[in-house]
Amino acid sequence: MTGLRDLARPLRDEADLDPLLERVGDARTVAVGEASHGGRTASSPPLASSGRDPEGGREGDWPDCYRVNRSVKLRPGADADPYDVLDAFARWPTWMWANDDVVLVGFGGYRGMVVAGSEWGAQMQRMAVPEARAGSLEALLHEQVGEDALLVLPRGDRPAALDRQLDHRAIGVVYRPERERWGNYVPTVLAERYDAFLYFDDTRPLQPLHLERADEHVPPLAHTV
Template sequence: MTVGVARLTAAAEDEVTALARPLATTDDLDPVVDRLATARFACLGEASHGTHEFYGWRAELTRRLVEEQGYAWIGVEGDWPDCWRIHRWVTGQDDQDRAAAGVLAEFDRWPEWMWANHEVASFLDWLRGWNLERAPERRVGFYGLDVYSLWDSLRRIRGWLRTHAPDALADAERAWQCFLPFHEDPHRYAWGTRLVPASCEDDVVRLLATVRARTHGLREESAFDALQNALVAAQAERYYRTMVRADGASWNIRDRHMTDTADRLAARHGPGSRGILWAHNTHVGDARATDMARAGMVNVGQLLRERYGDDAVGLVGMAAHRGHVLAASAWGAPERSFALPVARAGSHEDLLHRVLRRPSALVFGPDRSGPWLGVRAGHRAVGVVYDPARESGNYVPTVMGARYDAQLWFEETGPVRPLHHEPPPSGPELETEPSGF
């Protein structure tokens, strides 16, 4: 990526120097906390799903937002049923004889290390301790925003209907039977709908209507969980049916679903509630400031800004110059630590390295038109599948000042520490997450 190389000049270096503050202790997050003090949504990004510093500093920033600014819920790039178990645990409702590591051990969809790691476990242990010192209505929730859990969500719906509305169970069973021939393999379902003009769409839409009717007016957590699982099932069916087209449509389904889930969480926690979102930079940083926009793709950061206004949404990105990252060589493969090469010449990371040389926090002011913030250049994004030999494909053309409101910078990083290792794949696994970069 060479876009903007010639324009990242001495004036850009001066702008970076003026914006940056050293980042050594949690007190150094003060400017970022101040920027997020009036936001309704604080979206905290990461340049990879496998970097210790990104996870650790995101947790520290989240702690401060909860303790000092009264943020009431956390939504993460994870599956709803898995994160619901965590929510129940951190709010003191279920599995209270277990530590966070034990609850996280139940994550069994690849890539497990993304959430089942020591960095997340440490944060969740803190969050549960914070919550148990407060009244139940003041406890901070922890939720999954993602759309992948089709079969797990159907199981949750069947269980709820069996207990609370057994006369409506037939709609859930009909949907379950429709998906049964695909053996919980989204690729079989996706390709099946491509080859034969038939799908389970009508069944999950009917099931969603049933669950909406049966949960209407109910405030119980179990009813909220059931409705969200019905929404996940409907969107997951649509997502998997669309992903085989290999265009941006499935990406947009996913990010719209995550944003809609954030809307529902905000509404459930009350009109004045404030939420923190954890996701990759490609979801957090406004897509309109990247080449994603030309491909017709949207993301969470963009959609929240459009729905609530720029002042109500704080977008924080993260970046690094070099180090190591936990990832896999192929979709479904065991994780390992990869060396992260030094940043490419002419990229945003290259400029930040040349100027800063140490971890730093940069908060952007109202004028984003300067020689660094207003210039388009490459910005590195590493996915859960990584090949350092193809590093040039990992740079997203980005106008930094339009994409984020702040940036946390790290010179050298290490991998996250998984709680356990991924098993070798038992059969062929195909990628279910479309690339946004």
């Protein structure tokens, strides 16, 4: 049985993503997961320059995303430039919807920076993400891998840590670093949740195409926690 260090492939250039493409194989759809809505490192496009063309979907506000979809597909009467549509996004949080990145497979980071709001509808901030708490998935990968890496999770014999429930940090559009000790994490069994996982020791924040707009609409919360 191999350990996490043996499974991890350091990420230094695009060729290091080849095992991910092999796992994708002929799949028509690649499911996407991300640990941070506002992290650029967790939004990097590992398949975008690979020549692969799996089906893709994007989480976003329906009216604005539909305009982008029509523009990309050159529909009659659609905007000529998708970037113009992205720049016109007017529903909070615009800094998340209006970036031009793509996310694929699972992601996690040990520490770094992120863009988020301190509460629903709040102004975007660049926030420091502290070191992951002890015993979490991110802390384990930091201890055993310690660098940016790709893990393609084996279906057979594998390290016990992949089948153990661990805390996995999840940062949404609202993030409160002061709650790290008791919040901001979800229980995860890595091998049951992902086929592959991209780990980053230090994360970088998204760079939005534009910041919040004066006419930005803040949708109401569906529920409170």
